[in-house]
Amino acid sequence: MRVILPDSTELELPDGATGLEAAAAIGPKLAEQAVLVRSNGEVKDLRQPLDDGERIQILTTRDTADPDALAVLRHSSAHLLAEAVRRLYPGVKIAIGPPIDNGFYYDFDFPEPIVEDDLERIEEEIRRELSEGRAWERQEVAREEARRRFAEEDESYKVELVEAAEEPISFYTQGDFTDLCRGPHLQDSRPIKALKLTGLAGAYWRGDEKNPQLTRIYGTAFYSQGDLDQYLERVEEAKRRDHRRLGPQLDLFHFSTHSPGSPLWHPNGTVIWNELEQLRSRENGKRGYQEVRTPIIYDSDTFWTSGHFPKYEDLMFKLDVRGQEFAMKSMNCPGHMLLFGSRPRSYKELPLRFSEAAPLHRDELPGTLHGLLRVRIVTQDDAHIFCTEEQIQDEIASCVAQARYLYELFGLEASAELSTRPGNKIGTDEQWDMTEAALEEAIRLNEIPYTISPGEGAFYGPKIDLFMDDALGRKWQMGTIQLDSQMPSRFGLTYVGADNTEHELYVVHRALYGSFERFIGILIEHYAGDFPYWLAPVQVRVLPVQDDHRATAGEIVGKLKDAGVRAEVDERDETVGKRIREAELEKIPYVIVFGDRESEDSLAIRARGGTQSTQSLDDFVAGLLPPP
RNA sequence: GCCGGGGUAGCUCAGCUGGCAGAGCAAGGCUCUUGUAAAGCCUAGGCCGCGGGUUCGAGUCCCGCCCCCGGCUCCA
CATH class of the missing domain: 3.10.20.30 (Beta-grasp domain)
Structure with a gap:
């Protein structure tokens, strides 16, 4: 051959x-x-x-950066970890141990819980294995044989895996450790030049919280020590971009234990919020959205009607209002449905696009809160588009296009997930064919990379979710575009067609930032705090060199403010060097040093990062970019 | 909610086996009149997350709770 x-x-x-x-x-x-x-x-x-x-x-071994080559190295490393753990902790049961993006893990069921300090001796044991050397042998076995071997060893998780494993079932053996494994694996352990155990966590067997919780040990491995060092450096760098660190440092927001999960926005952070709010408003206005305002709290009936209570009741804050149960909204849909239903609607009004950026309150589990990226007060840039069946495709396409425009404005890269018909769907297959195709076409047209999650759609319609990465590479859902006919019918909403009869109404739920909180969190990490000029809380700071320059510096600031620039003077009794340093740490886009050598016709402009130029005040102002 | 790690001055952190709670930066005052990333001196600043327990004595040991961090689950 x-x-x-x-x-x-x-x-x-x-x-x-x-x-x-x-x-x-x-x-x-x-x-x-x-x-x-x-x-x-x-x-x-x-x-x-x-x-x-x-x-x-x-x-x-020279393809040190190839994802597949790294994955195989890490997969083999996971087996070394399992071998070590089995030797050190008799009675432990092993579950699964795959390679992941930046390393690998292995899940164990320990007879006694272990703690972080145990990682050190496990790592030592792996080092010992590495110095002895290990080679991997592959062996294909019959299902019955595999089941028997694991049953004998009392490896109940493995027995379960064998049942579901695809043929051929293969074993890999290194040293005295044999594991059920599809492979591939290294020939031997020599290429593993750097290995580090990085963490310990609980993880449910098969990812289901109804199953027993196992102990997951995370690690990473590389073809060279240098690569590991570089990786650890990158992680450190990413931590420096963390919005939870930069946010308070740049005086944007903070969290208080008096309201966990709800940021308190400082003046600087509020400037950014308001700029984004205005951008939202301008862009929606261009596209025929109408701004509305609806209540925050509703009686329970509303949420039974909308279907939120059956599904989301335990994440909603409830209130007792003179003996009647109310709840704070966790989504805007109910209010918008009530608004639409306030009078009969004609086909001539459609599509009708209601938008509202209202705060939504969600009682998220304490362990899930995460800075601005997972909060209890969620301010979505929400909108509901009421439309006819014929208008669905155009409306969805327009939402995806707007999302793409928005993300490109910030240089953000999104990926999409298309969730298709679930088992308990309503409606005909023909309808689903049509709507799923419409959504997929919209994503493709806008060249957003996407994956399909079969069966993950809501029972009333398919949806597109848009994702972005934070500094540490964790994925967060941002925008969402969801097609729905269920909510209008739950609220008894229809429209009168040209034929003077009532017709089925569709609604597109959409949020493009996702939420202001999460979007700002992602922006902080994306820019590492170096916001573009139009978003920067303070855009220009003027530094008078000596006391007698203060008056003129103040006048310059006044003129900048008149021109719409967020400018301020720093006339503190500190050296120029110190004041420049602080302006840099605050990531202010422009610093103007004003002393004897300068005049309004000739200003010393220092851009963030240190590049200097000389410009007249008028030229400088003319060169500043307005918000998009 | 679950597993693991934490919570000491505004911030970053030290505080060994229980014995008077510390540093740097920031803050306030004074001096210096300043030129593109940190002037000098002085001063003040603490319910050691909260509650209970053990002890002659608890930042330190034990129990409960809250919050934060890394994951799991969940999600914008």
């Missing part, structure tokens, strides 16, 4: 040859450094036979 190499040359091999044999046929050094085979985007273990005509690429 023959296989095709990356440079398109063909390699003649005996039938059934493995990746390792292919590597050996090319050169002994390649065989020594090989870690896995990639063919058509899939990865294969070196010990598995190749197919005739297969296009293959052999990855080696």
Whole structure:
């Protein structure tokens, strides 16, 4: 048989040859450094036979940054971790141990709980394994045999996995440790040059909180110590961008234990909020949205009608109002439904787009709160578009386009997730075909990378969720665009068509920032606090050099303010160097130093970061960019 | 909510096996009249997260609670 190499040359091999044999046929050094085979985007273990005509690429220990090469290294590292834990903690049960984005983990069921300090001795044990050296053997076994072996060892989680495992079922053995595993794995442990256990956490078996909680040990591994050092440095750098650190530091907001999960916005943070609010208002205005204001609290009947109580009751704050139960809204839909239903509606009014940025209160579980990214007061840039069936496609497309425009404005990169029909859907398959296709087309048209989550849509319609990463690479849902016919019918809403009869009404729920809180959190990390000029809380600071420059500096600030610039003077009795340093730490876009050498026709402008120029006041103001 | 780690001055942190609570920066005062990332001197600042317990004595040990951090679950 023959296989095709990356440079398109063909390699003649005996039938059934493995990746390792292919590597050996090319050169002994390649065989020594090989870690896995990639063919058509899939990865294969070196010990598995190749197919005739297969296009293959052999990855080696020198492909240190290749995601597949790293994954295999980390997967093998996870097995070393399991081996170590099994030796150190008799009676432990092992669950699963996959590679993940920045490392790997393995889940265990310990007879006695372990603590963080235990990681050190486990890591030592792994180091010992590494110095002894380990090699991986692959073995394919019958399901019954696999089940028997794990049952004998009392590895109940593995028995469960065997039931669900796809054929062929394979085992990998290193040292005296054998694990059920699809592979691929390294040939031996020599390429693992750097390994570190990074954390300890609880994790539910199979991700279901009804299942027992296991102990997850996180780690990471690299082909070189330098790569590990670099990775740790990147993590440190990311921590410096953390909005929970920068927010209070830049005097944007803080959290108080008197209202957990609800930020208190300082003047600086409020400036940013208001700029975003105005942007929202301008953009919605251009697209035919109408601003509305609806109540924060409603009686319980409303939430039974809307369907929020059956599903979200335990995350809603409830109130006793003179013996009657009320609740604070966790979404704007009910108010907008009531507003729409205040009088009969004609097809001539549709589409009708109501927008409102009202605070929503959600009683999120304490353990889930996370700075601005997960809060109990959520201010969505919400809107509900009431429309006919024929208008759905255009309205969805327009929402996605607006989201894309918005994100590009900030240089943010989003990814989308399309959630399709669930098992308990209502409506016909033809309707779902139509609406799912409409949503997918809108995403594709706007060139947003996306994945499909089959069955994750609401029972009344499919949805698009838009995600972004924080500084540490964690994904957060931002915008959401959801199609719905259920809510209007729950509130008995229809419209009168040209034929003078009532018709089924559709509504598109959409938020594009997602929430102001989360969006600002992401922006802080995205810019690392260096906001673009139009968002910067203080845009220009003027520093008089000596006392007798204060008067003129004050006049310059006055003129800047008249021109709409957020300017202030820093006339504190500190050296110029100190005041510049502080302006830099506060990340103010422009500093103007004003002394004997300057005049209004010739100002010394220092841009954030240190570049200096000389400009007249008028030229400087003319060069400032207005908000988008 | 669950697993693990934390909470000491406005901020960053030290405080060994229980024995008078500390540093740097920030703040306030004074001196200096200042030129593109930190002038000098002085001063003040603490319910050691909250509540209970053990002890002659608790920041330190034990129990409960709150909040924060890393995850899980959940979610904009």
